[in-house]
Amino acid sequence: MYTQGLLHAKDDDRAAPEPADRLARFQARIDAEEKIEPNDWMPEAYRRTLVRMISQHAHSEIVGMLPEGNWLTRAPSLRRKAALLAKVQDEGGHGLYLYAAAETLGVSREELMEQLLLGKAKYSSIFNYPTLSWADIGAIGWLVDGAAIMNQIPLCRCSYGPYARAMIRICKEESFHQRQGFEIMLTLARGTSEQKAMAQDALDRWWWPSLMMFGPSDTQSQHSDASLRWKIKRFSNDELRQKFVDATVPQGRFLGLAFPDADLRYDEAAGHWRFGAIDWAEFRAVLAGNGPCNRQRLAQRSAADERGRWVRAAATAHAEKRRARAAE
Amino acid sequence: MSERAMPLWEVFIRSRNGLAHKHVGSVHAADAAMALQAARDVYTRRGEGLSLWVVPSSAITASDPAEKDMMFEPTGSKIYRHPTFYKVPDDVGNM
Numbered sequence A: 001m002y003t004q005g006l007l008h009a010k011d012d013d014r015a016a017p018e019p020a021d022r023l024a025r026f027q028a029r030i031d032a033e034e035k036i037e038p039n040d041w042m043p044e045a046y047r048r049t050l051v052r053m054i055s056q057h058a059h060s061e062i063v064g065m066l067p068e069g070n071w072l073t074r075a076p077s078l079r080r081k082a083a084l085l086a087k088v089q090d091e092g093g094h095g096l097y098l099y100a101a102a103e104t105l106g107v108s109r110e111e112l113m114e115q116l117l118l119g120k121a122k123y124s125s126i127f128n129y130p131t132l133s134w135a136d137i138g139a140i141g142w143l144v145d146g147a148a149i150m151n152q153i154p155l156c157r158c159s160y161g162p163y164a165r166a167m168i169r170i171c172k173e174e175s176f177h178q179r180q181g182f183e184i185m186l187t188l189a190r191g192t193s194e195q196k197a198m199a200q201d202a203l204d205r206w207w208w209p210s211l212m213m214f215g216p217s218d219t220q221s222q223h224s225d226a227s228l229r230w231k232i233k234r235f236s237n238d239e240l241r242q243k244f245v246d247a248t249v250p251q252g253r254f255l256g257l258a259f260p261d262a263d264l265r266y267d268e269a270a271g272h273w274r275f276g277a278i279d280w281a282e283f284r285a286v287l288a289g290n291g292p293c294n295r296q297r298l299a300q301r302s303a304a305d306e307r308g309r310w311v312r313a314a315a316t317a318h319a320e321k322r323r324a325r326a327a328e
Numbered sequence B: 001m002s003e004r005a006m007p008l009w010e011v012f013i014r015s016r017n018g019l020a021h022k023h024v025g026s027v028h029a030a031d032a033a034m035a036l037q038a039a040r041d042v043y044t045r046r047g048e049g050l051s052l053w054v055v056p057s058s059a060i061t062a063s064d065p066a067e068k069d070m071m072f073e074p075t076g077s078k079i080y081r082h083p084t085f086y087k088v089p090d091d092v093g094n095m
């Protein structure tokens, strides 16, 4: 989801023409719900779409560790700290599963990481918002991981085998993330009036950015068609967004909190919660690098990469020395 | 970014005794000991296994999916390799 259905197809889509019979056979395999595996023949556009999607997803997991990492040393209790640490560690693991899945398509993790650090790669817009209070950790688990789950469950059936398998592992681990976030929100919502106000403030700030996580509306998104036809995605951005709203609004009402949307109302006939207009200008600004924390996130990521450089160099030198000794 | 790429390792986990090790994914690491550490951290955070193998990815020889027909088709016609090919009268009982 973290892929946001962006998948900018800026690079050249006019590679060498692919034989129509091969394309037809490929589509027939997809239609028959066969999984595509790394060394199978695949259209170049399928491969490129997956590389973009999986790497955006991987970057999002890794950058997503930063806003939550911000509260690790200030968690209100040891129980909360242990849970948050485990969650952040999971997100690191998710990033690694996904980079490994992307590598099966012929790109290296180093290349992908380089694109991220150079600011050429996208990651989910949500992680460019700041975590100002402890309640934000609750809101992220409940809403951001909740939105991620909504997007990721259908990806477990993605036509590309390695991505689908990574998603199955990830989905198993996500549900604790959402539950620990909701528990934080519930504790605050039932606490003192200041604590309840903190929870409300977090919901006010995270609600709209969470809805934006599903990416541009179907009328705007240029990539949905091919992704759906290839069964990379199973639902459109708007369908997933609606599912998320329908699942989440009752939870927010249970918390006794108000959603920051005057137009939110239940459509009895359709059985859906209807929500107000999303501020797509804000979404585009954040994607373009002008969210509240874009520069800080990339700077933190670059610093981590830089500080780890000597460790990687030392590990490689050590391995080489031992290999040389063994060969003597 | 002229850093050397870390070698790739395939990770296999035995989830419990009596079961075979199963491929779960891969990690990058400078050597086998570090690959084992990384595999433990990345793939066994919730008691997924009792035993871990890491194998250099470059050590794996794989069949070519494009040749899967040539490789595996011949067994398709050898139905006499399956028990259901043979007729045993019902009176004989389970066999």
Ligand SMILES: [Fe+2]
Binding pocket: A061, A090, A091, A094, A170, A174
């Ligand atoms: Fe995750």
Ligand SMILES: [Fe+2]
Binding pocket: A091, A145, A148, A174, A177
């Ligand atoms: Fe998560």
